[in-house]
Amino acid sequence: MSTTVDPYSSINTPSTSANSGTAAASADRFLKLLVAQMQNQDPLNPMDNAQVTSQMAQINTVTGIEKLNETVTGLNTQFLQMQAMQGASLVGRDVTVEGNRLDVREGIGVGGMDLSGTADSVKVDILDASGRTVDTLDLGAAKAGTHSFTWDASKAGDTSGYTFRVTAKLGTATVTNTALMRDTVAAVSTSGNKLQLELASSGTVDYTAIKAYN
Template sequence: MVDAVSATTNATGRIAAGTGMLASNFETFLTLLTSQLKNQDPLSPVDSNQFTAQLTQMAGVEQQLLTNDLLKSLVSVQGGGGLGQAATYIGKEATAAWSATKMADGKATWSYELGANASSATLQVLDGSGNVVWSGDAPSKASGLHDFTWDGKATSGNDGQDGEVYTLKITAKDAAGGALDSQVLTRGRITGVEMYDGEPYLTVGNAILPLSSVIALEEARNPSVDEKPGLLSSLASSLNPSNLFS
């Protein structure tokens, strides 16, 4: 799906470039042909077979221009289909390599992943201008996936504001002081899809991120009957013979 979106965008660019080149060649061809007719020797005019061949070439270039226009229209239609395909992801749980999200209800939430146990791991929250407004130790330095919620309280600068976009950055080191593989992730249920510059973008929690940033998808998890407190006991009570005749 992501590869198809990238291929569609690249194809549109190549078709547009090819159309421009053909149009330029077409204009040049007409100029040369007109000059040839104007300056030909009346006593030795252009051979009819040669002139016919030139007209055929001109018609071929014109046909190629029309073909390119049709291909461009086809690619545009396929781009719209990409939105329809991306819409099938709505309701699924997504994990994306994406670090920007909006603050809502006084908090912003991310996930981060460590490739191994870290000796030190520092988190930084940056505002829309790239300024660090909060920094501190990661809540867990163990290998694996962890969640982090910022309460909007700044350690420098202004406190976070609802509706503003903030970015999380992580720096982790191993026991030897070397850089440790780590990444910031956005996780949540996909609730919407929109197109921007020919690419589908997904709404995941309070973040809007490109489909190309998604690295994992799962079916939305629904509580089972066993996980719903009191459901089985209520059902058993309703089927109790003594209750049927009360």
């Protein structure tokens, strides 16, 4: 009695082929098993063309996915390299990221916020290193979106550790906001498939965390 050999008993499905070797090795193994199956098939119940076509289609799918994965990996690597080259040009430049540290230079403090909606009253409390409010700015009404402010720090003395707090209202309702701060790019690095920026005050952040380039 003849023995039927199943080509799929020794090859992987498309979801696992990448872990078991190259597509070329899988295809070669498949063809050898397919020939063995045809040589040992039951003469009274031979394989039909549809079955052979189906099996060939599956191995082609395995090979295609393997090649597609290799192509995508290559493109990702090239894209990351391009990003790193572009990111290098940012070293020394100012950027805007999430945070509430007050950036003070030459006696002027700078900060900002992103309002989720329109506000008829926006106030900014300037806090010293101990968290004590040293001044309050009344910015008035503002529309949804990103806004910035400046604060005269010339008479404040040591402003290291200064932060700010934004309060936005529409009537009696609170308008959600995100504090934004200015920082400086010190270096660029890559980690895995991510481009990261080393900021002078905020440390390491993903490239995508940058809200604006100043």
